[in-house]
Amino acid sequence: MIVTRDLTKRYGRLTAVDGVHLDVREGDRYGLLGPNGSGKTTLVRMLLGLVFATRGEIEVLGRPVPRRVGEVLPQIGAMVEGPGAYPHLSGRANLRLFDAAGPGGSRRDRRRRVDEVLERVGLAGVDRRPVRAYSLGMRQRLGLASALLRRPRLLVLDEPTNGLDPRGIREVRDLLTELNANGTTVLLSSHLLAEIDAFCTRVGVMDRGRLVLQEDLATLRRPTGRVVVGSPEPERVVALLDGRVEGRDGHTLTVRHADPAALNAELVAAGIPVTEFAPERRSLEQVVLDMTTTSADRVEAA
Structure with a gap:
């Protein structure tokens, strides 16, 4: 895709x-992660032909971008750097204008889509x-x-849950999951780990302009070879x-052991009471912190 x-x-001396x-x-629920200023939004804008690359190649839905971006945009739903709208018009009126700018259809069809x-x-x-209100x-x-007006094959969303309360975030996540199950590929850019962790199946991590990691989330969550024992x-x-x-850490210990079942049997045979026992898995937060440097918007004292 x-x-x-x-x-x-x-941009000048800045990369x-x-x-x-x-x-x-195709079919991915891809999460693009990284600190503020890591290059996520610039990357997304290049994918949509909104910014021209200095070097390199882009292919979206089998077409080169930006040279043939006009052929693929009707199949893409996108929201980048917040929603665009005419502030003096209602939401419904805005959607009717956006829909009218696309391929044809009767007035009744347009009203139904909105x-x-x-x-x-x-x-x-x-x-x-x-x-504006x-x-x-x-x-x-x-x-x-x-972004959903044209039932897109590909959704490209930049911070789509910004400003939503927890219930709203859950509703958007459920909607995106439903769309993905029906064949829509989703690229979701965010700096919110919980949002990516709850929805995505693959992740890419940006740091200072570089893609430092690209992997299936299930692979990143594999056991580390350690066992947490309480x-x-x-x-x-x-x-x-x-x-x-x-x-x-108090009554909780991290044990290096290749076979959790054998470790459990060893503790039981020794008559040691166990209140907690689970293979250790890396969290997405740990992965991102290991792969990235200090946030670009942090200011240190001189």
Whole structure:
């Protein structure tokens, strides 16, 4: 669905995107992660032909971008850097204008499409208030509605849950999951780990313009070869395992062991009570922190 090769964007001496090889496959729920200023939005804008690359190649839906971007845009729904809308018009009027700019269809069909997407994003009861009177969450929902107007094959969303409360975030996640199950590939750019962790199946991590990791989320969550053991008698665990305990926090110990079942049998045979026992898995937060440097918007004291 999306392939880039050595994609680079420079602004004078600043390299915003540096040699990125992105691979978003059909059916993916792909999460693009990274600190603020890592190059995520610039990368997304290049994929849509909104910014021209300094070097490299982009292919979206089998077509080179930006040279043939006009052929693929009708099949893409996108929201980048917040929703765009005419602030003096209502949400419904904005959607009618956006829909009229696309390929044909009767007025009745256009009205039906607008009503359908407003219902799907939770704005079915929208009134004649102008968009400038909307809350940030309502604006985000309106932006998502405009991205869904043409039932796209590919959704490209930049921070789509910004401004939404927890229930709204869950509703958007459920909607995207449904769309993906029906054949829509989703590329979701965000700096919110929980949002990516709950929805995506593959992740790419950006850091200072580079794509430093691209992997299936299930692979990143594989057991680390350690086991987390909780016991009211941690000293006995340390004595029994003879150097295999790599960390301890109160009654919780981290044990290096290749066979959790054998470790459990060893503890039981020794008569050591166990209150917690689970293979250790790396969290997405740990992965991202290991792969990235300090956030670009951090300011240190001199």
